[in-house]
Amino acid sequence: MCLAIPVKVVELRPDQMALVDVGGVRKEISLALVDDIEVGDYVVLHVGCALQRLDQQEAEETLQMMAEAGLLPEAAQ
Amino acid sequence: MKYIDEFRDGKLAQAIGAAIRREVDPARQYNLMEFCGGHTHAIARYGLPDLLPRNVRMIHGPGCPVCVLPIGRIDNAIEIASQANVILCSFGDTLRVPASGQMSLLKAKARGFDIRMVYSSLDAVTIAQNNPDQQVVFFAIGFETTTPTTAVAVKKAEALGLSNFSVFCNHVLTPAALDAILATDSGAETLVHGVVGPAHVSTIIGSAPYEAFTVRYRKPLVIAGFEPLDVLQSVRMLVRQLNEGRAEVENEYTRTVTREGNRKAQAMVEDMFELRPSFEWRGLGEVPWSALQLRERYRLFDAEARFHVEKRTVADAKACECGTILRGLKEPKDCKIFGTVCTPENPVGACMVSSEGACAAYYTYGRFTIPITEATA
Numbered sequence: 001m002c003l004a005i006p007v008k009v010v011e012l013r014p015d016q017m018a019l020v021d022v023g024g025v026r027k028e029i030s031l032a033l034v035d036d037i038e039v040g041d042y043v044v045l046h047v048g049c050a051l052q053r054l055d056q057q058e059a060e061e062t063l064q065m066m067a068e069a070g071l072l073p074e075a076a077q
Numbered sequence: 078m079k080y081i082d083e084f085r086d087g088k089l090a091q092a093i094g095a096a097i098r099r100e101v102d103p104a105r106q107y108n109l110m111e112f113c114g115g116h117t118h119a120i121a122r123y124g125l126p127d128l129l130p131r132n133v134r135m136i137h138g139p140g141c142p143v144c145v146l147p148i149g150r151i152d153n154a155i156e157i158a159s160q161a162n163v164i165l166c167s168f169g170d171t172l173r174v175p176a177s178g179q180m181s182l183l184k185a186k187a188r189g190f191d192i193r194m195v196y197s198s199l200d201a202v203t204i205a206q207n208n209p210d211q212q213v214v215f216f217a218i219g220f221e222t223t224t225p226t227t228a229v230a231v232k233k234a235e236a237l238g239l240s241n242f243s244v245f246c247n248h249v250l251t252p253a254a255l256d257a258i259l260a261t262d263s264g265a266e267t268l269v270h271g272v273v274g275p276a277h278v279s280t281i282i283g284s285a286p287y288e289a290f291t292v293r294y295r296k297p298l299v300i301a302g303f304e305p306l307d308v309l310q311s312v313r314m315l316v317r318q319l320n321e322g323r324a325e326v327e328n329e330y331t332r333t334v335t336r337e338g339n340r341k342a343q344a345m346v347e348d349m350f351e352l353r354p355s356f357e358w359r360g361l362g363e364v365p366w367s368a369l370q371l372r373e374r375y376r377l378f379d380a381e382a383r384f385h386v387e388k389r390t391v392a393d394a395k396a397c398e399c400g401t402i403l404r405g406l407k408e409p410k411d412c413k414i415f416g417t418v419c420t421p422e423n424p425v426g427a428c429m430v431s432s433e434g435a436c437a438a439y440y441t442y443g444r445f446t447i448p449i450t451e452a453t454a
C-alpha cells in the first residue's frame with residue numbers, strides 16, 4: 001500500500017503536473033507535494049503524486065556502503 | 078528500472094547476508110519486527126530469511142493499511158455505496174476485504190452498486206467532474222504516505238468548485254501503532270529486540286518522530302527502503318546496534334528520507350486533518366489518537382458527515398488469526414484456516430487479501446511449504 005517507485009521527470013506541465021517515465025511508460029503525475037522539481041530529476045511516485053525528490057548521490061552512497069559488505073572484514077578496514 | 082534494479086542485485090544480497098552471518102553473536106537471539114507490509118512482501122518474495130542466520134528472526138508487523146482496517150469500516154463503505162446516486166471509488170486492494178455477512182466491496186459491485194477501482198485519489202476527482210449529477214465518494218485508506226495524496230485530491234476538488242466529491246477518511250498513523258505494539262512488548266516477555274522502520278511513511282514524516290521510541294523503549298530502529306538489499310542492510314545495521322548495546326534511530330533509506338521529512342506534505346495534512354480521539358485497528362483494537370479525520374472547515378468534503386456514517390464494531394471471524402499475526406505473536410502457518418479455508422482467492426481475514434499481508438505473502442511465495450535450511454557462513 002505504501003509502495004512508491006522512482007520515476008524520471010521528462011516534462012513539466014501546468015497546474016503542478018508533470019509527465020514522467022515509469023520504466024518506458026509515460027504517465028502524468030501531480031507535483032503538488034514537492035517543490036523545485038526539474039526535468040531529469042527522479043521523484044518517488046505514490047498513487048499519482050510525487051512524494052519526494054530522490055537524492056541520486058545518497059542512492060550511490062548507499063550502494064557503495066552495501067558493496068563494502070562483500071569485502072572481507074580485514075579488507076574493509 | 079533505475080534505482081530499483083540496483084537494489085535487487087542477488088550477488089550483493091549474498092554478500093550482505095554473509096556479512097550478517099559473520100557479525101551476529103551466536104549466543105543471542107535477534108527478533109526484528111519489520112513494521113511495514115512492503116518489507117514483509119520483500120522478505121517473502123526474495124526469500125530473505127534463507128540468507129539470515131537462524132538466530133535472526135523477522136517478525137511481521139501491522140503496517141498494512143488494508144489489513145488493519147476493521148470490518149465495521151468496510152461495512153460503512155458498502156452502506157455509503159448502497160445509497161442512491163453514489164459512486165464509490167476505492168483502491169484495488171480494499172475491494173476484496175471481507176465485510177459482514179460474507180460481503181465485500183467487490184460483491185457489492187456485483188449486486189449493482191456503482192463501485193469503481195481507482196489508481197489515484199485524483200482519478201476520483203476526475204470521475205466527480207465527469208458525473209456532476211452523482212455523489213462521488215473516495216474510500217481513503219492508508220498511512221502517512223497516502224494521506225497527503227488525499228489532501229491533494231480534496232484541494233483540487235475545492236479549486237474546481239465540486240460539490241459532489243467527498244472522502245470517507247480512514248487514514249491512520251504509524252507512530253501510534255508502533256507505540257501500541259512496543260508498549261505491550263516489554264519486560265521479561267520481550268519479543269521484539271529491534272525495528273525495521275517504515276520507508277515511505279518516513280519519506281513524509283521524517284526520521285525524527287521515532288526518536289522518542291528508541292529512548293522510551295530502548296530498542297533500535299532502522300528506517301529501510303522496500304527493496305531486498307535495503308531490508309538486508311537494515312538488518313545488518315540493527316544487528317550492529319544490538320551487538321554494541323545501542324538503541325538509536327538510523328536511516329538506511331537516505332535516498333528519500335531526511336530527518337525532517339517532506340514539510341510541504343506535512344503542512345497540507347496539518348491544514349486539512351485533525352486527530353480522532355480513538356480509532357479501531359484490526360488486531361490492535363481501539364488505539365487512542367491513531368487516525369485522522371477532516372477538519373470542520375472541510376466538512377463539505379467529509380463523507381462521514383454527508384452520509385451520516387455510524388460507528389459499527391464487528392468481531393473478526395472466529396478461526397481467523399489475523400489479529401495475533403498483526404501483533405507478531407503468531408505466524409501465518411500457526412493459523413488453522415491458513416491455506417485451506419483462507420486463500421487469496423477466498424480470503425477470510427484481511428492479511429490474506431493485500432499482497433502485503435503476511436498471510437498472502439507467505440501463501441504466494443511458498444514460505445509455508447519449503448523447509449528453511451540455514452545458510453552457512
